[in-house]
Amino acid sequence: xxxxxxxxxxxxxxxxxxxxxxxxxxxxxxxxxxxxxxxxxxxxxxxxxxxxxxxxxxxxxxxxxxxxxxxxxxxxxxxxxxxxxxxxxxxxxxxxxxxxxxxxxxxxxxxxxxxxxxxxxxxxxxxxxxxxxxxxxxxxxxxxxxxxxxxxxxxxxxxxxxxxxxxxxxxxxxxxxxxxxxxxxxxxxxxxxxxxxxxxxxxxxxxxxxxxxxxxxxxxxxxxxxxxxxxxxxxxxxxxxxxxxxxxxxxxxxxxxxxxxxxxxxxxxxxxxxxx
Numbered sequence: 001x002x003x004x005x006x007x008x009x010x011x012x013x014x015x016x017x018x019x020x021x022x023x024x025x026x027x028x029x030x031x032x033x034x035x036x037x038x039x040x041x042x043x044x045x046x047x048x049x050x051x052x053x054x055x056x057x058x059x060x061x062x063x064x065x066x067x068x069x070x071x072x073x074x075x076x077x078x079x080x081x082x083x084x085x086x087x088x089x090x091x092x093x094x095x096x097x098x099x100x101x102x103x104x105x106x107x108x109x110x111x112x113x114x115x116x117x118x119x120x121x122x123x124x125x126x127x128x129x130x131x132x133x134x135x136x137x138x139x140x141x142x143x144x145x146x147x148x149x150x151x152x153x154x155x156x157x158x159x160x161x162x163x164x165x166x167x168x169x170x171x172x173x174x175x176x177x178x179x180x181x182x183x184x185x186x187x188x189x190x191x192x193x194x195x196x197x198x199x200x201x202x203x204x205x206x207x208x209x210x211x212x213x214x215x216x217x218x219x220x221x222x223x224x225x226x227x228x229x230x231x232x233x234x235x236x237x238x239x240x241x242x243x244x245x246x247x248x249x250x251x252x253x254x255x256x257x258x259x260x261x262x263x264x265x266x267x268x269x270x271x272x273x274x275x276x
Contacts, residue, residue, distance in 0.1 A: 015055070019109065019134045020143030020172045023054040027069055030082035036072075038086040040164060042213050042226045045079050047254035052085075056168055056209065058130045058147050060101075060113050063090040092117045092124030092153060109134040126151045140198040141175040159218050166211040176200040193236065206233045220264045228256040 014032070015023040024032030037044055037052035045052050065087050072080040096118030103111040110133055117126035130147040149166040176198045179190045190199040197203065208231040215224035234250040 013054070017175065018107075018136050018138075018141060018143075019132070020055055020136075020145065020170065022051075024051050025054060025085055027067070027083035027085075034079065034081040036076050036079035036084045038084065039166070039211070040089055040213070041086065041224065041260070042164075042211065042228075043077070043079070043256075043258070044211065044228065046230055047256060048230060048232060048252050050079070056145070056147075056170060056207070057087065058113075058128065058149075060130065061089050061115065061126070061128045061149065063088050089149075089151060090117075090126060092119050092126045092151065094119050094124075105134075107134050107137050122155050124153045124155070136173070136175065138175040139178045140173040140200075140204070142171075142173045144171045145169070159216065161216045162214070164211070164213045164215075166209070168207070168209045170207045171204060172207075173204045174198060174200050174202045201236065202234050203236050205235065207231070217264075222260075222262045222264055224258075224260040226256075226258050226260075228258075230254050 012026045012029075013023060014026065015021060025035050025037070026032055027035045032052070033045075033050035035052075037054075039057070065085065067083065067085055069083040071082075072084055076084055097116070099113070099115040101111075101113045103109070112131045114129045115126070116128075118124065126149075128147075128149050131145065133142070133144045135142045145168065147166075147168040149164075151164045152162065154161040178197060179186050179194045179199045183191075186194060187199070193199070193201050195203060208229075210229040211226070212228075213224055213226040215222065217223075230253065232252045236248045
C-alpha cells in the first residue's frame with residue numbers, strides 16, 4: 001500500500017447514509033469506539049454505543065479541530081486507543097454580531113442557522129441555533145434536527161470562568177422499502193412488524209442530547225465539571241398483529257457526571273484527575 005493510501009486508511013470518516021445518518025471517525029484503522037471525541041475538552045462518546053455520531057454536531061460554530069493520533073489511554077481513558085479528536089468551538093467575539101443563514105436543496109432539504117455573540121468588559125457570550133430537515137432519497141429516510149448552544153465566559157486578569165450548554169433533538173426514520181399498498185400482499189414479517197411507511201423492525205428513532213459544563217482556569221490550572229445526558233428512543237408501530245396504532249417504545253437513557261483537573265504546561269497538558 002502506498003504511503004498516501006495508508007494515510008487515508010489511518011484517518012477515515014464513515015457515513016452510513018444521507019443527512020442524519022450516523023457518521024463516525026476512525027483513527028489508525030481502529031473502530032470508532034476506540035476514538036475519543038471531545039468538545040472543548042469534554043468527552044461526548046455515547047455510553048450506549050461507545051461512539052460519537054458526528055452527524056449530530058453543528059459545524060458552523062466550530063473554530064478548529066485538533067487530532068491526536070496514537071494510544072493516549074493513560075491520559076484520556078479507554079476510548080483513546082486510536083487517538084483523540086478535540087472539537088473547539090468559537091469563542092465570543094469582541095463586537096456584538098448576528099448571523100442568519102439558510103440553505104435549501106433536493107429531497108426537500110432545508111437548513112436555518114442563527115448565531116448571536118459578543119463581549120463587553122469581562123463578560124462574553126455566544127448563542128447559536130440550527131434547524132435542518134430532509135425527506136431523504138429513500139423510503140422513510142427523513143431527518144428532523146434542532147440544535148442549540150450557549151457559551152458564556154467571565155475573563156479576569158489571571159482567572160477565567162465559563163459555562164457551556166448544548167442541546168439537540170433529532171428524529172430519524174429507519175430507511176427501508178414500503179410495503180405494498182394492498183395489505184393482502186404483505187409478507188408475514190410485514191404483517192407483524194410493518195406499517196404503511198416501512199417494513200422494518202424499527203420505524204423511527206428520537207434522540208435528545210444535553211451537555212452541561214462548568215469550568216475555571218487559574219494560571220496553569222484548569223478544572224471542569226460536566227454532565228452529559230442522552231435519551232434515545234426506538235419506535236415501532238404494530239399495524240395488524242396487535243391492532244392499529246399500537247406503538248412500542250424502547251428507551252435508553254445513559255447519563256455521565258464527570259470531574260476533570262489538569263495542569264497545563266507550555267508543551268502539553270497533564271491531566272491529574274479525571275473521573276466520570
